[in-house]
Amino acid sequence: MPAPLQLCVRRAPAAAASAYATTVRLRMPSEVGCIEQAVSLVTRHCLSGTSAADRLRFRLQVVLAEALANAVMRGNREDPAKWVHVEAELCPECISLSVTDEGDGFDPAEVPEPDRPERVFESCGRGLFLIRKLVDDVRFNEQGNSICMTLRRQ
Amino acid sequence: MAFHQSRGPNGVLLVQVEGQLIVGNRQELKDLVNQALEAGERKFVVDFSRTGYIDSSGLGALVSISKRVRELGGELRLSGLNEDLRSLFELTKLDTLFPIADTPEQALAGF
Numbered sequence: 001m002p003a004p005l006q007l008c009v010r011r012a013p014a015a016a017a018s019a020y021a022t023t024v025r026l027r028m029p030s031e032v033g034c035i036e037q038a039v040s041l042v043t044r045h046c047l048s049g050t051s052a053a054d055r056l057r058f059r060l061q062v063v064l065a066e067a068l069a070n071a072v073m074r075g076n077r078e079d080p081a082k083w084v085h086v087e088a089e090l091c092p093e094c095i096s097l098s099v100t101d102e103g104d105g106f107d108p109a110e111v112p113e114p115d116r117p118e119r120v121f122e123s124c125g126r127g128l129f130l131i132r133k134l135v136d137d138v139r140f141n142e143q144g145n146s147i148c149m150t151l152r153r154q
Numbered sequence: 155m156a157f158h159q160s161r162g163p164n165g166v167l168l169v170q171v172e173g174q175l176i177v178g179n180r181q182e183l184k185d186l187v188n189q190a191l192e193a194g195e196r197k198f199v200v201d202f203s204r205t206g207y208i209d210s211s212g213l214g215a216l217v218s219i220s221k222r223v224r225e226l227g228g229e230l231r232l233s234g235l236n237e238d239l240r241s242l243f244e245l246t247k248l249d250t251l252f253p254i255a256d257t258p259e260q261a262l263a264g265f
Binding site: 032033035036054055058061062065066069073114115120121122123124125126127129130133 | 155173174176177178206207208209210211213214215217218221238242245246247248250251
């Protein structure tokens with residue numbers, strides 16, 4: 001039986017003039033079987049209380065699934081002793097979503113673009129490409145084990 | 155997440171993806187199609203009318219399945235992609251690899 005997901009949602013008081021009113025944190029085991037549930041949980045809390053467009057929901061689900069799969073399989077190499085950490089900061093204009101693994105990191109500049117003619121029909125290598133296409137901004141930490149993706153709500 | 159199989163006209167195997175097609179279940183779809191190929195099936199429609207989202211592993215699984223089907227002289231078509239799902243195929247240029255129909259009925263009728 002897989003270890004449970006650990007979810008924490010913190011909402012700032014209405015009076016607090018914080019740029020990020022709500023923070024959603026989730027800790028996930030390094031198991032591909034947990035990814036769908038993690039995507040569902042984080043997406044639900046990110047869009048709670050909003051009339052989000054279907055397009056935003058779709059983009060959020062796909063990029064989160066991609067980032068989690070990369071963290072579980074490439075970052076943590078499915079090591080049961082390692083965790084994947086998700087943090088979403090929610091503000092009225094955007095969702096800022098970071099996914100961090102406990103691996104050594106990688107250099108995103110070395111990932112080849114999969115839409116080159118010679119690579120279009122390869123069976124892998126589209127994850128980071130899709131993230132870049134579906135979010136408004138994407139950044140990595142220096143170590144390369146944490147990705148931060150920003151999606152504007154409009 | 156589940157894959158529902160049914161038989162269309164002209165011996166076409168219709169596989170409907172219910173839920174997501176992602177890293178957690180892509181192998182199940184590959185196994186299903188490979189077993190059907192071993193049993194002699196050559197015509198396939200994969201329908202996404204009841205699908206929420208697809209990740210890059212799911213796209214990759216479709217690519218490898220399609221290659222195998224073609225190697226054996228068969229054909230694999232896709233159907234039921236909504237605007238969001240279709241955009242994934244367009245962004246990755248995979249819309250040039252698969253014949254895509256609006257509905258499973260249209261995909262089946264074209265065989």
